[in-house]
Amino acid sequence: MNVNRREFIKKSLTLSAYTATSPLLFSGRLAQADWVPENFAPSILDETLRRLFNESKIIETDKIYLQLPKTAEKGAAIAITVTSSIVGVSKISILVEQNLVPLAACFELSPELDGYVTARLNIEKTSYVFAIVETQNHIYSSPKATVKIAAASC
Amino acid sequence: MSSIKIRTKRLNGKTQIRILIAHPMARNRNNKANPGQTISGHFIQVLTLKHNGKVVAKCNMGTSIAKNPFFAFMLKGGETGDSISVSWEDNQGLSDTAEQTIS
Numbered sequence: 001m002n003v004n005r006r007e008f009i010k011k012s013l014t015l016s017a018y019t020a021t022s023p024l025l026f027s028g029r030l031a032q033a034d035w036v037p038e039n040f041a042p043s044i045l046d047e048t049l050r051r052l053f054n055e056s057k058i059i060e061t062d063k064i065y066l067q068l069p070k071t072a073e074k075g076a077a078i079a080i081t082v083t084s085s086i087v088g089v090s091k092i093s094i095l096v097e098q099n100l101v102p103l104a105a106c107f108e109l110s111p112e113l114d115g116y117v118t119a120r121l122n123i124e125k126t127s128y129v130f131a132i133v134e135t136q137n138h139i140y141s142s143p144k145a146t147v148k149i150a151a152a153s154c
Numbered sequence: 155m156s157s158i159k160i161r162t163k164r165l166n167g168k169t170q171i172r173i174l175i176a177h178p179m180a181r182n183r184n185n186k187a188n189p190g191q192t193i194s195g196h197f198i199q200v201l202t203l204k205h206n207g208k209v210v211a212k213c214n215m216g217t218s219i220a221k222n223p224f225f226a227f228m229l230k231g232g233e234t235g236d237s238i239s240v241s242w243e244d245n246q247g248l249s250d251t252a253e254q255t256i257s
Contacts, residue, residue, distance in 0.1 A: 035199040040216030077220035096218055100181070104218035109227075110210045114168065118226035122179070122218055 042100045052093065052103070053132075056139055061086070064133055064142035075123035075149040082117045082131045082142070089115035091134040098127030125149050158240050158252035162232075169232030169256055171203070173225045173240050181217035196246055198223065204239040205229060232256050 038051060049058075067081040082092055092115065093106040099122075107117050115133065123129070128144040159174040178196050185191040195217055203211040211227055234256055241251040 035214045039214070040199075077222075079224075081226075099218045101216045101218050103216060105213055105215035108212045108214075110208075112205060112208075112210045112230055114228035114230060116226075116228040118172075118224070120220040120224045122220045 039103055039106075040101055043102065045095065045097050045102045048095070048102045053139055058132065058139045058141045060143070061140045062143060064131055064140060066129065066131060066142055066145045068129060068145055068147060070146070071148040071150065072123075073150045075121075075125070075147070077120045078123050078147060079118065079120050080129065082115075082133075084115035084131075084133050084140075084142075086115060086133055086135060086140060088135045089133055090136060092117050093132045093134075094119065094121065094129070095132065096121060096123055096127055096129050098125050099123065123147055123149055156252045157250045158242070160238055160240055160252055160254040162238060162254065162256045164232070164234075164256070165228075167231065169229040171227045171229060171238055173201075173203075173227075175201075175223050175242060175250075177221070177223060177242070177244065179217065179219055179221045179223060194245075196244060198242045198244045201225070201240070201242045203227060204237075204241075205232070206236055207239075 039048065063086050064082065064084040067083070068078060072078055080094060082094065088111070089109055091106060091108050094104045095102050096104055104121050105119055109115070121129070126146070126148045128146045130144045131142040133140045133142070157176045161172045163170045175198065177198055180197060181195040182192045183195070185193050197217050198215060198219070201213040201215065202209055210229070213225070236256045237253055238256060239251060239253040241249060243249040
């Protein structure tokens with residue numbers, strides 16, 4: 001546990017050094033398209049949000065609609081559909097609060113695609129799920145939807 | 155046989171693209187025989203969707219995506235005969251590509 005924490009702090013320090021030294025890296029959202037191991041490492045939701053959005057203001061809106069079941073017997077494959085009526089969606093991220101890795105996926109969409117994404121999630125235990133939609137200037141968060149898992153999957 | 159299945163459907167001037175990939179999407183887990191060690195996972199990291207050769211969606215994902223992942227996207231427009239290509243890359247360096255024309 002201690003070793004993990006130490007590694008985590010080391011990694012987050014290097015990452016913050018990066019952000020401080022190269023603002024270019026985080027200026028264009030579509031530019032950071034590469035798979036970043038830190039974003040998909042086990043962590044808690046708050047840490048993930050801080051790492052992804054760098055203390056930016058997240059506006060909660062009901063213009064994003066999540067379609068997913070309220071209860072499920074097993075959490076191995078939960079279908080989720082994110083639909084947003086916001087114009088100019090550039091990125092949709094799906095997060096599951098209780099999962100070991102809270103960030104399930106982030107979809108970088110070009111203007112040719114609608115703000116519409118379907119995926120299947122693996123939800124470990126009863127948890128809330130929400131989506132974060134980014135446009136050029138703003139970051140919006142969907143209402144939180146709770147999925148109740150009857151049997152814990154492993 | 156390719157691991158990717160692509161289906162397209164024209165809906166009110168838009169095109170729905172559905173993608174099903176056969177992949178284990180295994181997470182890191184504890185090694186019961188040698189406690190303290192982990193068995194490394196096997197999961198897709200990047201999925202790229204192209205329309206007529208131009209990248210329209212790039213998706214980064216982790217182990218919270220279910221086994222045999224399924225995705226759907228909605229393309230504004232899209233004509234019969236346009237090509238849709240999908241490729242993925244996982245953490246073990248494997249990859250696959252498939253192409254389909256909009257019917």
